Amino acid sequence: MANIATQSQPEAIREDMLIEELGFDDHFHDHHHGDKYQSNFITTYIFSQDHKMIAKQFLITGMFWAVIGALMSLVFRLQLGFPEESLAWLKPVLGKWIEISADGTGVLSQDFYYALVTMHGTILVFFVLTAGLSGTFSNLLIPLQLGARDMASPLLNMMSYWFFFLAGAIMFASLFLSTGPFSGGWVAYPPLSALPQASQGSGAGMTLWTLSLVFFVVSVLLGGINYITTVLNMRTKGMSMWRMPLTIWAFFITAIIGLLSFPVLVSAFLLLMLDRGLGTSFFLSEIYIGGQALDHVGGSPILFQHLFWFLGHPEVYIIILPAMGIVSEVLSVHSRKPIFGYKAMVYSIMAIAFLSFIVWAHHMFMSGVNPFISNFFVIFTLIIAVPSAVKVFNWIATLYKGNIRFNASSLFAIGFVSMFISGGLTGIFLGNSALDIQLHDTYFVVAHFHIVMGVAAFFGMFAGIYNWFPKLYGRFMNDTLGKIHFWGTLVGAYAIFWPMHYLGMAGVPRRYYSFDAFQAFAHFDGMNQFITIGAIVTFAFQIIFIVNFFYSIWKGKEMTDRNPWKATTLEWTTPIERIHGNWPGKLPAVQRWAYDYGKDGKDFITQVEPIGPDEKEVH
């Protein structure tokens, strides 16, 4: 047996030959030698139009927001776990939001507690798990795995990032307002969001919040238009839809959901702004505030909830589907087996996407919607469990009897499956409108969506980062640190969110500043402390990840083999140097689907390898 280096050499050479021989010549390098996109510092690193650089920009910005959002949660967790302790030591950072009493103890301002909860939700849902996840991996993988030089419109792609950046800058600025950022919850229900005088954060804070999110929607739409167009029009020769890796299917359907649901949010915001600024009454009914009657008549706050959740529910799938795509790919590569039930995977993505548009009112069972209408939503909500279960079954079947490589990437992918099962099961409880009477707006809901969406999507993201880091930076992240990161995060996440189910079943409401007034919840003090400590420890494990990430960018083990995971997909046929235009010569032609692992006694067969004479193509 030759050693690994020489074993891999012929492979790469054979691939290059195949690409040269069978590939598609688009004469790209004939007219791109000057490389107009990467001619100087600004066009290379800042206003870059190269999809790989834009992916990194999304990733780093997403990480920045993840840290901010996580730190916020630690502050409000301190309040929940240790309401008696003095927070005076936070005064240098939080300033006037820590109120110091006569004896020198500092407490977190109540207004700011709500602002923190609101910002945490908004930042994590939109900036981290939507932009940071979809933005990073759609940009990186769509052109690379489809055999395209870049996105359909690199310019729109660049604008997509900068609109996201602008949205972030505005949100960041709102943190420093003297009245504080918006504090009415990430769902921005009126009247807190519609009446500037309703709370401290409802004034300038809400104005900036809305402005920021409008720019964010522009970013999502520009990105989404590009992803869809690229997938449908820029696939290389031989890359039929049914040969696309599941990552691409997931990004593609995600983009479609985004394009159909985010405009609805814009509509809701527009009406909200008119209510705020021009005195219309879309969402405001007769209201007394501060002893004074307002002019608004006959509006319906429930209408806002309908519009919001029409986006809001698809949004949670916008977050989870890319993670599912990444997990499918990573599990298959690292268990050296074809993904089980490829077509079933695709159809279940489609089914989930479709159903996600007709279940929104399960967030509104308790807002006074007609119970008969609720039944309709109960049924569709429970039906979502079917395609979800199909996916879970297929992931497990993929792992079954696999030759699994346990590294940070595959561990996070397996962790994802675990989280998705745990969180999906609680969804079935919540989806029953009768059970929801008890569970709605309690910590049970918090536990549900953090496990199924928050943690699971993060796991998908981590799996993707560890797996494609070499494609991003030409180096590897340290795998031992990665495994420590995984085990710490897995145990930590369950430690934080599992106990919350018990809180919720006992009726502990979410979004409360303090439970002092509730004798019945007094015995949960210990549990709340446990959760808070769990959050702090889990955050500490994320520091390992961040250090590992940045250290590896410059000092990580260098990539010597361009296909380190022995994967079949096209991104690993590009040179290690990550050039503009992705392939140095012709574009590769695709001859087979993306999951030929362990076929005919071969460990793997790349997509550029033609179907042999006695071979049967897998469909």
Added chain:
Amino acid sequence: MEIAVAKEYRRNKIHPKKFALYVACASIVMMFAAFTSAYIVRQSAGNWLEFRMPTLFYVNTLVILLSSVTLHASYWGFKKGNPLLYKGLLVVTLLLGFAFLALQYEAWQSLVAIGIELTTNPSGSFVYVISGLHAAHILGGIGALIIALIHAFVLKYQVTEGRKLRFEMTLTYWHFVDLLWIYLLLFFTLQS
């Protein structure tokens, strides 16, 4: 030895930019779908002031329909080598576009005249918001028309792939906002 390799390959059956425009139109449709469904939901909640849509809305429908026809004919002139038709009808289309906006403004004035102001009742608010947002999309179309006009008068007359694409995209968008208006007006009419 026979191996099966990917052979036939037609690239870009439809130009990616044009396709991107279709996708963008789809998301605009969703935005208006949201407004019109909000309208229905709000209407069924009561406290809803009934009024007749201004006659000018109907007149204006003819204006916008006509502009779609003139733009299409202009495109036809452009393709078939008739620069006069091409340029002339482009100007006419632009004027019709402005006329549409002016008449919409008049229509809103007539609503005010019968006592339906923006904040009077949600039924009126919706009409203002929906038709106003539609007007904003017309404004975008007018921007595209002005660019087309500059091309028509500044550049030498020539049918190239690039210019054809650009014209077709302008045309698609203009037809789209036209259809959108017809949908909205039908909606208003049937709902009241």
